Amino acid sequence: MxxxxxxxxxxxxxxxxxxxxxxxxxxxxxxxxxQEAAALTGTAKLYRAAGDDITFTFDAHLAAKDHDNPLDATGTFRWSHYAANGEGGWAKARVDCLVTGGKVAVVSGVITDTDLDGVKGHRVGISVHDTAGTDRLGYSWAATENMGPKDLPKCISSAPFERVKQGTGDFRVVPWQPDF
CATH class of the missing domain: 1.20.5 (Single alpha-helices involved in coiled-coils or other helix-helix interfaces)
Structure with a gap:
């Protein structure tokens, strides 16, 4: 050449x-x-020995343009809890904060629609650990009555202590990498 x-x-x-x-x-x-700075998506059922039907679904996103402010997150999450006898209820929340790190996410939002008495307008938080095995989940009302205080701060939840029912967890966490 x-x-x-x-x-x-x-x-x-x-x-x-x-x-x-x-x-x-x-x-x-x-x-x-x-396309986004952080995300939490997916659906899973929680394991309960008594046979309760408990389902959580997430569609929470932090756009790439908002990568430095988790309070700009958008989307919704929904959950339902019905006992074996059919008693229970459901709620849907509008996302107001999303923080992720590795395979762990914490999302909070205000309840916008529900069939539960007295909780519409309450802020709740949920945490998820997206593992290769059994995903885990926690929620801000774990140590409180009902949905907890109406003035819960944004992006607050308990550790993901609940086990997801085998074969139902398809959570996907996109880790947040802010510019600090």
Whole structure:
């Protein structure tokens, strides 16, 4: 090869490698473009020996443009809890904060719709641990009566102490990486 051709080929290879490396930073570990700074999505049922039907569903997102402010998170989450005798209820909340780290997420929101008495307008928080085995979940009302205090601070919950029923957890946590 002539010197000029070698330089042109080497330059083209360098441009390709540089372009691939630079664009990799905009992609997540799954190879898809990173459109958001943090996320919690998925559905799971909690395990209860008594046979209660307890389901949690999340669709919470922090846009890439809002990556420095978890209070700009959007979306909803929903849960229901029905005892074996059919008694129970459900609630839906509008997300007002989302913080994730590794495979753990804490999301909070204000209850916007429910069939439970006296809890509409209350803020609640839920934590999730997205594991390779059995996912785990916790909630702010674990140590309080009903849904807890109406003035609960944003992004507050208990540790994820509940076990998700085998085969039902499909939580997906996108870890937050703020610019500090």
């Amino acid at each position: 002539q010197r000029r051709t070698k330089i042109a080929v080497l330059g083209a290879v360098l441009l390709l490698v540089t372009g691939a490396t630079g664009s990799a930073a905009a992609y997540g570990t799954d190879g898809h473009p990173r």
